[in-house]
Amino acid sequence: MKDVEVTVMRYDPEEGGNPRYETFTVxxxxxxxxxxxxxxxxxxxxxxxxxxxxxxxxxxxxxxMLINGRGRLACRTKIEHLGDQIKVEPMxxxxxxxxxxxxxxxxxxxWEKVKPYFVPKENTDxxxxxxxxxxxxxxxxxxxxxxxxxxxxQSCDTVSLRNGEFIGPAALNRGYTLIADERDxxxxxxxxxxxxxxxxxxxxxxxxxxxxxxPKGIKPMVTIQKIKTKKLKxxxxxxx
Amino acid sequence: xxxxDADILILGSGGAGLFAAHHAADQNPNLKIIVAAKGLIxxxxxxxxxxxxxxxxxxxxxxxxxxxxxxxxxxxxxxxQEMAWTLVNDAPKRIRELxxxxxxxxxRNEDGTVHQKPFAGQSFDRTVHKGDLTGIExxxxxxxxxxxxxxxxxxxxxxxxxxxxxEDSQKVAGCLMLNIRSGEFIVxxxxxxxxxxxxxxxxxxxxxxxxxxxxDGMAMCYRAGTDFIDMEMMQFHPTGLLAENxxxxxxxxxxxxxxxxxxxxxxxxxxxxxxxxxEKLERSTRDRVSRAAYMEIMAGRGxxxxxxxxxxxxxxxxxxxxxxxxxxxRCRDVGKDLSVEPVEISPAAHFHMGGVKVTTNCESNISGxxxxxxxxxxxxxxxxLGGNGVCDSTVFGARAGDAAxxxxxxxNSPGKVSEAELNNFINLTLExxxxxxxxxxxxxxxALKNLMWEKVxxxxxxxxxxxxxxxxxxxxxxxxxxxxxxxxxxxxxWQEFLNVRNxxxxxxxxxxxxxxxxxxxxxxxxxxxxxxxxxxWLNNVFARKGPDGEPLFWTEKVKQSRMDISKIxxxxxxxxxx
Numbered sequence: 001m002k003d004v005e006v007t008v009m010r011y012d013p014e015e016g017g018n019p020r021y022e023t024f025t026v027x028x029x030x031x032x033x034x035x036x037x038x039x040x041x042x043x044x045x046x047x048x049x050x051x052x053x054x055x056x057x058x059x060x061x062x063x064x065m066l067i068n069g070r071g072r073l074a075c076r077t078k079i080e081h082l083g084d085q086i087k088v089e090p091m092x093x094x095x096x097x098x099x100x101x102x103x104x105x106x107x108x109x110x111w112e113k114v115k116p117y118f119v120p121k122e123n124t125d126x127x128x129x130x131x132x133x134x135x136x137x138x139x140x141x142x143x144x145x146x147x148x149x150x151x152x153x154q155s156c157d158t159v160s161l162r163n164g165e166f167i168g169p170a171a172l173n174r175g176y177t178l179i180a181d182e183r184d185x186x187x188x189x190x191x192x193x194x195x196x197x198x199x200x201x202x203x204x205x206x207x208x209x210x211x212x213x214x215p216k217g218i219k220p221m222v223t224i225q226k227i228k229t230k231k232l233k234x235x236x237x238x239x240x
Numbered sequence: 241x242x243x244x245d246a247d248i249l250i251l252g253s254g255g256a257g258l259f260a261a262h263h264a265a266d267q268n269p270n271l272k273i274i275v276a277a278k279g280l281i282x283x284x285x286x287x288x289x290x291x292x293x294x295x296x297x298x299x300x301x302x303x304x305x306x307x308x309x310x311x312x313x314x315x316x317x318x319x320x321q322e323m324a325w326t327l328v329n330d331a332p333k334r335i336r337e338l339x340x341x342x343x344x345x346x347x348r349n350e351d352g353t354v355h356q357k358p359f360a361g362q363s364f365d366r367t368v369h370k371g372d373l374t375g376i377e378x379x380x381x382x383x384x385x386x387x388x389x390x391x392x393x394x395x396x397x398x399x400x401x402x403x404x405x406x407e408d409s410q411k412v413a414g415c416l417m418l419n420i421r422s423g424e425f426i427v428x429x430x431x432x433x434x435x436x437x438x439x440x441x442x443x444x445x446x447x448x449x450x451x452x453x454x455x456d457g458m459a460m461c462y463r464a465g466t467d468f469i470d471m472e473m474m475q476f477h478p479t480g481l482l483a484e485n486x487x488x489x490x491x492x493x494x495x496x497x498x499x500x501x502x503x504x505x506x507x508x509x510x511x512x513x514x515x516x517x518x519e520k521l522e523r524s525t526r527d528r529v530s531r532a533a534y535m536e537i538m539a540g541r542g543x544x545x546x547x548x549x550x551x552x553x554x555x556x557x558x559x560x561x562x563x564x565x566x567x568x569x570r571c572r573d574v575g576k577d578l579s580v581e582p583v584e585i586s587p588a589a590h591f592h593m594g595g596v597k598v599t600t601n602c603e604s605n606i607s608g609x610x611x612x613x614x615x616x617x618x619x620x621x622x623x624x625l626g627g628n629g630v631c632d633s634t635v636f637g638a639r640a641g642d643a644a645x646x647x648x649x650x651x652n653s654p655g656k657v658s659e660a661e662l663n664n665f666i667n668l669t670l671e672x673x674x675x676x677x678x679x680x681x682x683x684x685x686x687a688l689k690n691l692m693w694e695k696v697x698x699x700x701x702x703x704x705x706x707x708x709x710x711x712x713x714x715x716x717x718x719x720x721x722x723x724x725x726x727x728x729x730x731x732x733x734w735q736e737f738l739n740v741r742n743x744x745x746x747x748x749x750x751x752x753x754x755x756x757x758x759x760x761x762x763x764x765x766x767x768x769x770x771x772x773x774x775x776x777w778l779n780n781v782f783a784r785k786g787p788d789g790e791p792l793f794w795t796e797k798v799k800q801s802r803m804d805i806s807k808i809x810x811x812x813x814x815x816x817x818x
Contacts, residue, residue: 012729029485031574036486043682047733048726052279052397055450056487057570059376060283075487076573097421098730104280104396117388118343118381125336130345131352137345144345147376148283174384181343 004028004079006037008049009089012098021087022046028079034067034088035074038100051100058215061149064091065100071151071213091154107150110167114175114194121185128183140177143223145216146170152210152220158203166203167194169210169220176223179230191240195231202228246274246393246430247648249415251400251457253277254285255633256436256613256640258382259334263641264434265389271645274428275386276395276417278437278452282383285438286449286614287633290375291494291566293367294634295627296331298354302364304328309808311628314361314525315593315621316762316772316812317805318470318780318798323619325802326600327628330635335368338634342381346370358499359627361525367627372494373566378630397421400456401738402665403433403464405606406655412608413655416665420735423728425666431654432608432644435461435596436637439614440746441474444589445693446490448477452739457615459742461596462749462791466604468783469617471594471746472753472764475624476698478504478529480588482545483574490588493550493567493578495626498522500563502552504533505582506541512548527623527763530587534698537586549582587698591629592746593620593763594753597782602640608647608655612640618780622762670728671720672737678723681736688715688743696751701768705755712751716744749791753781756793760813772812778805 003025011019024045026037035053042049053063056075063074066089068082079086094102130136152169153159159168167175175194178184195201201224210220233240248264250257253275261275277284297307307328312319338344339354346368347355359367370377386392397420404414404427412433417426440455441447462468479497480490498504504522506512516532517524524532533548543549552560560579561568571578595617602610613633620628672678695708719741724734759773760766779795786792798805805811 014729031484031486031488033486033488039487042732043680047680047724048731050730050732054279054284054452055289057289057491059373060279060288060450062280062283078573101421101730103421112387115387116384118341118385119388120340120343125340127336127339127346127354129352130348131350132348133350134352140345145373145376146380148380178343181345183340183345184343 002028005085006041007085007087008041008100010099011096013096032079033075034065034077034079034086035063037079037086038074038088050098059147061147064149064151064154065089066091071155073149073151073215076215091150093154093156093159094150104150106164107148107153107168107170110153111148111171111174113167113199114171115186115190116171116174118178118181119185121183136182139180139226143173143177143218146173146218147216149215151213151215155209155213157207157209158205162203165199167199169224172201172227173218173220173223176227191227191230191234194227201231241424242426244426244428245272246428247271248273248432248434248644249428249430250275250434250436251415252285252436252438252613253281254436254438254613255287255379255382255630256637257434258282258379258386259634259637260434260436260612260641260644261386261392262382262389263638264645265392267642267645268649269391271391271648273392274395275392276398276400278397278399278420278456280396281394282379284450284452286453287630288375288379289450290378290630291372291492292359292496293357293369293374293627294335294630295359295362295366295625296335296368296631297328297366298332298335298368299356299364299366302366306363307366309803310362311625312621312803313808313811314623314625316623317621317774317778317808318761319621320618321799321802322600327619327632327635330639331631334634334638338378338381342385344370344377344381357496359495359625360498360523361625371566372496372564375630398426400437400460401669403460403609404657404661405464407658409653409655410606411655412606413657416662418669421730423731427657427662429657431648431651432610434610434612434640434644435615436613436633436640437615439592439595440743441589441592443688443692443743443747444697445689446480446586447589448480448490448492449590451487454739454742455746456742457611458595459745461604461609461611461615462745462785464606464609465785466606466609466611467597468749469594469597469780470622470753471749471783472757472781473593473622473762474589474750475526475591475593475763476530476587477590478526478533478587479550479585481570481574482547482584482586484545488573491570492588492590493570493583493585494564497550497552497564497567498529500552500555502550503554504529505549505551506536507543508541512536512541525623526626531698531765534587538699543584545584547584547586550585551582552578553580553582591624593617593622593624594750600639601643602636603643610640610644612636622764669738672722672724672734673728675721675723678721679718681719681722681733681740684715684718684722684740685736685743688740688747691715692747696747696754698765700754700764700766702755705751708751709748709755712744712748719744749783752791752793753783756781765813771814774805774812
């Protein structure tokens, strides 16, 4: 198998200065992912490299990184698809802890702003009866699988430009799935919360990066437009 | 060094840790509760990785007795019967709590009622699920719900190093923690600790769990002096994906593939399960299917990658894609299309049935120390049924939360942290930085994984186990000679040193227990004692740290408090037809 060059951004904010880039040569083998190459580096070449991962199967959303300039999960990005030179950098729009590891607090602070928790409409212990053919869960099913990896948040230029004053794609998407959940009791409050402040849905400039990078195939930009539509309908006194 | 006071400290943010947090907070919203995890809260751990689903009695034709019976039979008859009975009885409450209080939405039947699918080793189709990636939904909603509880403080990437126990009163006094990001220690002074960090199956070459797991909770409990039960019982999942050079290796292909009628095939094209369990075939329990696959591989009937095949293509391309989208996607990562072709798989270390001996309220033998989820032992006996894992972590996580809150409310004099003990733990943790040259912990980990796979794996014998014990001593000495470079800040090599140290502690208990149990039962198979021996071995193997730091062992008869084991059939291993 051939060798590939993996260039990794190194940075420790406490040491200050500018980030530096270091290149490591890694033997590329079948099925190997970018995450595998980072492990090979820390195990055999530079024991001080820092990065984050957990499940290694695309389920936990811990290993979001910029890989050749695009936001991806390191565990699901195969080296063989990336050519001979691979550049790995930390996610944008978040503070770097060290090297490739970022502090996701900014992402989760915005997540928290949409009240991401379920507030049951009725106090019941019974399962609601909702046949799949009714379509009553369709929009939720499409958007429910978010693994909070932050890739959409880091790719969103509106988040960057407005420096944290836009909630961002994932959180708005979460907010919408709760509006669409007929079992939830805060429907109206949620719609106003997601649309009435400058941080909310109307801040979206439909740039579409969130749709492009989502490893779960969710389309937050589309969901955000649905929030806007609902808000307009509500303002006009139409059924929403 | 920071000192922080709390009422309850919860270690781990999987199903056990998060359910414990919810229940403790609901019991008393004035309690200060900290949930700390080695990774990001709700993202690390294995509840998120649950695929198949959650076993629970909901249908009028099903019953607690049936679920209990299946659990005991699947467990080879050595389960703690009170724990197993608690499991099946609490499961319906927890599944309802998940749906109606936390907003989880499980898959439905055409008529809108909750769908329950077939799983191996069960007499009734009782597995509730969300597609084939159930855990993401469960853990995401539990995490979201915590944002509504301000008295629960969450700490990302703060791992526990060691429990602090008041020597005089034998009560928990707190825990030494390490902020992985800053590399700084934190001392938490608290009244109760709930341990739910998950197991140590990652000590095996091919393993399914999340990479960060390293049996930390169990290893800490061992050092603190808790009792352990049946540590030899390590489950191998039959269908771990083979991915050659990638850490994708061992990723589980879910149980439901066999439940739905998938075939397991050896390199000769034979459905080999007919030679091992002619009645249940692929729907036999995990222990049996894994062992059968392993024996096929050892007999030279393995695939090019050293596994066997799973084939579900006869179910129809569209059906497979509809029912198992997550599994189809996973196989695509190794260039295979599960819906139209066989995929290479291997048994993979998955779940530790053994663990800390606790009561049905998750109390250990140290006051104020509660253990739940995979860290606790007994409930599954010698083998866990697929779908009983997330059931375990949620049921016993909730009970631990309730019990810890009650304990804290009634506690008059909390334990005191000993400075000497604290300093000793800190020095041991920092030791690798004092060595200019030394061992690389990642290499020790690889050696450990190979050793456990080859000598303490699916098929065991006295000679191998004895050799493994000697080699584990060598690995332990190598671990004591690890050198770590750089700063303490987000230092993965240092973290790996701590991981390996804990894994070896657990590996020694697994190996010694396996040597002691001279019979085969459930996941524990001794080729030198190939059958179950109910006469002498309807026993549990217990362990505890002895005065020299090495474990002491003893056995006790299984308490048949709810079911007479002689009344059930098929719980034993009998010599296989070959």
